[in-house]
Amino acid sequence: MPRSHVKVFVRTRPTARPYEGFRVHKDGETVTVNLPKEESSGLINNQLESLTFKARSALIRLTAAFDGVLENVSQDAVYGAAGAAAVDAVLSGYNATVFCYGQTGAGKTFTMCGDGRNYTHRGVIPRALHQIFREIDMRPDKTYRVAVSYLEIHNEALYDLLAESPGTSSEALAIMDEAAAGGGCNVRGLTQEFVASEEEALAQFFAGEQARSTAPHALNALSSRSHALFSVALEMRTSEDAAERAVVCAGGVSKLTLVDLAGSERTKKTNASGAAMREAACINKSLSFLEQVVNALARRDAHVPFRQTKLTAALKDALGGNCVTVMVANLWPEAVHLEECVSTLRFASRVRSLETDASVNESADPALLLRRYERQVRELKQELAMRDMLSGRAHVSYDDLSEAEQRELRELVGRYFAGQAGLDELPTDSLKRIRETYRAMRAIATAGGGALGASPAAQLQQAEGRGGPGAGAEEAGLVGDLDPGSQRGFILGSAPLGARPPGSPAAAATATGGGGGGGWGTGRRPASGRVGGASGERPLSVGTGAGATADAAGGVGQLGGTQQLAGAVAADAPPLRLDFNALFLKWKAGSGEGRRLAAAVRERGRALAELKASVKDAAARVNAAKAAIDALVAAGLAAPGDEGAVEHLRAAKASYRAEFDRLRELRGGLAPATDALAAVKAQQLEAFEAWAAAQGLPGGAGGAAGRIQAFHGAAAAAGAGGSDEEDFEELDPAETFERLQMAKLLQTDPAGDSSAFHAARKRTVAGGGAAAARGTLKASPVPR
Numbered sequence: 190m191p192r193s194h195v196k197v198f199v200r201t202r203p204t205a206r207p208y209e210g211f212r213v214h215k216d217g218e219t220v221t222v223n224l225p226k227e228e229s230s231g232l233i234n235n236q237l238e239s240l241t242f243k244a245r246s247a248l249i250r251l252t253a254a255f256d257g258v259l260e261n262v263s264q265d266a267v268y269g270a271a272g273a274a275a276v277d278a279v280l281s282g283y284n285a286t287v288f289c290y291g292q293t294g295a296g297k298t299f300t301m302c303g304d305g306r307n308y309t310h311r312g313v314i315p316r317a318l319h320q321i322f323r324e325i326d327m328r329p330d331k332t333y334r335v336a337v338s339y340l341e342i343h344n345e346a347l348y349d350l351l352a353e354s355p356g357t358s359s360e361a362l363a364i365m366d367e368a369a370a371g372g373g374c375n376v377r378g379l380t381q382e383f384v385a386s387e388e389e390a391l392a393q394f395f396a397g398e399q400a401r402s403t404a405p406h407a408l409n410a411l412s413s414r415s416h417a418l419f420s421v422a423l424e425m426r427t428s429e430d431a432a433e434r435a436v437v438c439a440g441g442v443s444k445l446t447l448v449d450l451a452g453s454e455r456t457k458k459t460n461a462s463g464a465a466m467r468e469a470a471c472i473n474k475s476l477s478f479l480e481q482v483v484n485a486l487a488r489r490d491a492h493v494p495f496r497q498t499k500l501t502a503a504l505k506d507a508l509g510g511n512c513v514t515v516m517v518a519n520l521w522p523e524a525v526h527l528e529e530c531v532s533t534l535r536f537a538s539r540v541r542s543l544e545t546d547a548s549v550n551e552s553a554d555p556a557l558l559l560r561r562y563e564r565q566v567r568e569l570k571q572e573l574a575m576r577d578m579l580s581g582r583a584h585v586s587y588d589d590l591s592e593a594e595q596r597e598l599r600e601l602v603g604r605y606f607a608g609q610a611g612l613d614e615l616p617t618d619s620l621k622r623i624r625e626t627y628r629a630m631r632a633i634a635t636a637g638g639g640a641l642g643a644s645p646a647a648q649l650q651q652a653e654g655r656g657g658p659g660a661g662a663e664e665a666g667l668v669g670d671l672d673p674g675s676q677r678g679f680i681l682g683s684a685p686l687g688a689r690p691p692g693s694p695a696a697a698a699t700a701t702g703g704g705g706g707g708g709w710g711t712g713r714r715p716a717s718g719r720v721g722g723a724s725g726e727r728p729l730s731v732g733t734g735a736g737a738t739a740d741a742a743g744g745v746g747q748l749g750g751t752q753q754l755a756g757a758v759a760a761d762a763p764p765l766r767l768d769f770n771a772l773f774l775k776w777k778a779g780s781g782e783g784r785r786l787a788a789a790v791r792e793r794g795r796a797l798a799e800l801k802a803s804v805k806d807a808a809a810r811v812n813a814a815k816a817a818i819d820a821l822v823a824a825g826l827a828a829p830g831d832e833g834a835v836e837h838l839r840a841a842k843a844s845y846r847a848e849f850d851r852l853r854e855l856r857g858g859l860a861p862a863t864d865a866l867a868a869v870k871a872q873q874l875e876a877f878e879a880w881a882a883a884q885g886l887p888g889g890a891g892g893a894a895g896r897i898q899a900f901h902g903a904a905a906a907a908g909a910g911g912s913d914e915e916d917f918e919e920l921d922p923a924e925t926f927e928r929l930q931m932a933k934l935l936q937t938d939p940a941g942d943s944s945a946f947h948a949a950r951k952r953t954v955a956g957g958g959a960a961a962a963r964g965t966l967k968a969s970p971v972p973r
């Protein structure tokens with residue numbers, strides 16, 4: 190997600206005495222407040238670009254635009270405008286924060302938490318939990334872990350609302366800014382409850398609500414005396430590569446933070462005194478620090494005082510960090526609250542000018558990264574093997590050399606130095622083997638010739654028997670000696686001063702006239718000719734063409750030769766191509782392992798196809814049950830008071846739930862069935878490769894080439910050979926349809942949606958008295 194403006198919505202509390210000077214424009218995004226001139230004194234802030242004030246005769250007109258003005262709208266509509274997109278962002282791996290701001294009694298808690306006793310009036314938090322778990326259910330191809338936490342900031346102290354004793358401020362709680370480590374703001378020591386369902390998550394939320402600090406005052410019978418931050422941490426992995434990819438950030442996971450701020454209050458209006466007065470002072474102070482932070486951010490100040498108060502430290506990401514942020518400005522549009530309305534609108538305008546920088550949280554887990562890199566290495570090796578096969582090169586292994594292969598290579602180099610093996614016998618087909626050759630040469634050269642009974646120089650001279658013009662240097666700096674300067678390797682010789690890059694006339698002249706070609710130049714800066722075919726400052730390349738022998742121009746060690754390693758193919762070697770598709774089909778149709786594995790693939794494919802068909806049927810039955818409920822509801826409305834109809838409706842709802850549970854259960858089996866099929870397919874490929882290698886086919890079935898050709902080829906050639914895959918691959922559109930159906934159904938489900946809400950309420954409030962979210966009684970709200 191690109192750098193984005195923070196979205197701001199204004200929500201007005203319904204009132205019997207609306208202020209007549211408050212008007213929402215037709216665009217649904219702009220508000221105008223007309224203020225009597227005398228009342229507006231001190232309100233005008235000329236620095237505020239997004240609020241325009243126009244003086245009329247007796248009025249000041251104030252206009253401001255937002256992302257939406259929600260006047261007289263349902264909780265559902267508020268969530269649709271201000272909550273759903275933030276939750277979507279979190280499900281896609283971003284952090285998001287939704288916070289409510291406004292004066293006391295303006296409806297912040299109603300917006301964020303809702304009325305716990307009334308399902309229709311549930312707020313953003315329960316709706317977000319519903320959306321999260323509904324989406325999780327809809328994405329069987331992904332694995333999720335969800336954890337919730339609930340932090341309260343009361344009188345500048347931190348409280349863990351999900352702790353066993355939530356009324357006790359814990360010294361262990363601390364807001365940590367982990368931005369430097371790639372994370373965000375986290376609260377160390379805060380309880381994180383892992384939840385597996387909407388009901389469990391809601392039970393935690395209700396339990397935390399019970400522990401929140403509230404008190405009555407003149408403007409609100411249930412006024413929140415604290416700021417409350419409910420967080421949902423979400424870790425997502427995709428099943429197809431669940432082992433190696435997780436969308437998580439260094440601090441944990443992508444996070445949704447839902448904030449119900451305490452309201453600013455004029456104590457003369459709330460009649461606060463004693464503890465309530467102190468609370469009000471604390472609340473107002475922290476809100477004024479919040480305003481300072483927002484102002485500093487809006488001005489792009491170098492220093493932003495986030496650490497002045499716990500609230501701003503906790504909201505740092507939401508205000509300017511890695512976060513998708515939504516603010517709901519709650520207004521109480523009555524004449525008596527005009528001043529508060531204007532100051533809320535002013536603050537909201539400032540917030541709207543802020544920018545955050547949201548980016549997907551990806552894993553920084555070293556183990557996961559390692560698996561990803563291993564996969565990339567595997568794929569690159571397959572890519573190389575594919576190129577080799579397509580260019581007709583013989584099979585090249587890009588794996589590390591085994592001990593036996595290293596030993597064999599050392600012996601070969603020894604024989605080469607002893608003059609018993611030619612240069613063309615030294616390997617030139619892969620960098621790994623070339624490097625290993627160098628290493629073996631260095632080992633011999635630095636071993637003092639013990640093995641061969643001669644000094645390194647003598648061995649080298651012997652090896653260079655055919656000697657180039659640079660041969661015979663007795664000075665320091667022989668080829669094969671450790672370079673005393675760099676310690677990085679042995680000396681290959683230096684290019685003559687007049688050397689030119691290949692292609693230049695001088696280089697061509699040198700190349701043809703240098704004599705000797707091939708073999709290792711051993712001297713340093715010979716008077717004339719070239720050293721090992723040196724031709725300027727080009728990097729080392731290796732001659733690998735057919736017939737590239739020690740005697741041919743451009744032998745091993747040639748500097749600046751024209752042949753490139755990757756494309757080193759003899760010009761006259763015909764490209765070797767095998768029809769792996771045909772081979773694969775033949776192998777599957779034959780006897781033995783090929784046949785057995787093909788049958789296994791077919792069987793698991795069929796099982797998956799059957800499962801998908803069952804899911805489709807189950808979805809159809811759920812839809813039918815839903816249609817039956819709709820019909821009964823419509824009939825009930827037409828004939829109210831019909832006891833028989835009520836009974837039918839109850840039965841229809843029960844059947845709907847049963848069908849729905851069955852559908853959910855079936856869908857749960859899809860991921861394992863898909864994995865099982867993928868596993869047997871992988872096994873089949875490995876076996877095919879091994880078989881092809883055993884047949885001595887060039888390229889051992891071509892590594893990736895074999896895989897890719899065989900797999901895609903088999904599907905393409907299905908008409909002839911019978912594909913194992915076509916039966917179930919074709920079901921994808923049906924699956925898509927079924928998913929859409931389920932999404933639609935879950936959105937409109939009248940019977941199922943509220944069950945988690947009511948069950949969680951029962952568990953915590955009705956059933957547990959002071960909340961029993963985890964099966965243990967939590968402490969009652971503690972007066973503070």
Ligand SMILES: Nc1ncnc2c1ncn2[C@@H]1O[C@H](COP(=O)(O)OP(=O)(O)OP(=O)(O)O)[C@@H](O)[C@H]1O
Nearest residue numbers: 202203293294295296297298299409412413451452
């Ligand atoms: N949109 C609304 N529709 C119906 N009732 C509302 C609405 N907004 C607020 N209320 C009611 O107004 C009262 C005060 O609301 P609420 O407690 O949410 O205010 P608040 O801003 O959170 O106040 P405080 O800062 O004191 O906690 C509650 O009884 C609430 O039910």
